[in-house]
Amino acid sequence: MSVVMGPTHAMSGAAVGLAVAQLLPEQWGGVSTVQETFLYAGLAAGAALLPDLDSPQATVSRSFGPISQFLSRTVENTAQGFVNFTRAKKDPKCRNGHRTLTHTVWFALATGVAATALIGTYGKPAVIGLLFVLLGLALRGLLPEWSKKADWLVLTAVSAALAYGAWYFIPSDSFGLVLGSAVAVGCLTHIVGDMATKQGVPILAPLIYFRGKRWGKFQLPKFLSITAGGAGDKLLLTAFSALVVAQISLLASGDIAALLTELTGR
Template sequence: MVMGPTHAVSGAVAGLVVAEFLPPEWGGPTSTAEVFTFAAVCAGAALLPDLDTTQSTVARSFGPASKVLAGGIDEGSLWFYRLTRGRRDPKRRGGHRTLTHTALFAIAVAFGVSALVVQFGRPAIVGTLFVTLGLALRGLAGGWAARSGWLVVTVLAAVLAMLFWSWYPDEVGSRALGVAVGLGCAVHCLGDAITKEGVPFLAPFVPWRGRRWWELRLPSMLSIRAGGAFEKAVLGPVLTLVAAGMVLWAVEGVPEAVTAALTEIRALG
């Protein structure tokens, strides 16, 4: 798998891009605070699919609770794999990189979160923020999170969830949370798909040569080694720069100030 920080940063970039284009009728963000909330939720959700094994770093995010949850998701995914397996799909012992790494999961989670938010309002919003922001902390500040321990991460995630919730005053904006979570999951799959192992993104709907869980991946020439030199030296830094630039751009007044400065420079020239 691609490393946690790469997943989280690519989730943030995707969130910032989609926040720009998502129409307000769909719950698209209308203020800078909402854009950042959307992007942060997306960054955290980009780690969610790896909550399907107790071995992953994200399974440690909320201490024993997330470990137990990850174990349950692992079992459930394996059950679903066995239920839908094609005749040539290999036998598996664990559910890692199956159900949670599909388009089906990303779409189901998007609808699920939106439905919960519409049905229950505030508790569902705060709950979603709490989980995704906790994961985002794990992904974006992994060293710090490991040093501080899961209790500190959990408390901070709860505080941030309350703060972010207060930035979401209206019902419409909050519905976009489902989109942000689903988008994050899909971005995670994309990240795993550029590695040698690939992901069964279209499973179990598209049978191919007796398999329903075949992996979508790049030709081996183009695929990267997870945690390898390319990811550390090029992909990670480039994504981080893009994210930082987009965060700056999303701040109210900055694009106008840059345009004004450019006009000034042109006038001088």
């Protein structure tokens, strides 16, 4: 198993998303209520699966049938070609694009900017489309057992309902910026998560030239390293789940009354 499991990525995206949503500056708008915080976390959880689009076996690549399979192969081939085009003398020839282009900070930033630009250009349809795709991914990542058993039509319907509900309950002027930042945060969380594995990630490639390489891989300090799919992976999943539950309880205890009034008032 060479990839960190989808559920671990999704759960870490949710945990980091919950925290970041509460830290975002007030002027950004969009994240001021509990619902908006949850939406932000949901988007980050979904986006935390995106970098593995370069691997046809990953959750994200299997989520939308032949469409995501085709997209995955395209991304993997493009990444492979890009590495070979930009590699330095000491970089080995790339034979598989997994964990390259889509596992860089630049990809995370570009994806966030693209989401913001899409919303800026197309408005509401783009928002609903993005919510549909990202919340659908979050659902598959956070509830893997349920989503494996559920019919794809049910999954699609639930994703659509979530997207519509999110749009209905959370209208906001600066939705683009908020959504874009959630996407970037999710991708970045994924990349840092992969850095905890022994294979490492070329996080700044190809701009940084280091020890004769442009695609050299970096990893977190050894004592933090885990084996993807192994016990460390499960431990991380448990830790992030605990963080999510703790943050949700904190958020909910403070605002549960307001939330109930809001929900029943509509």
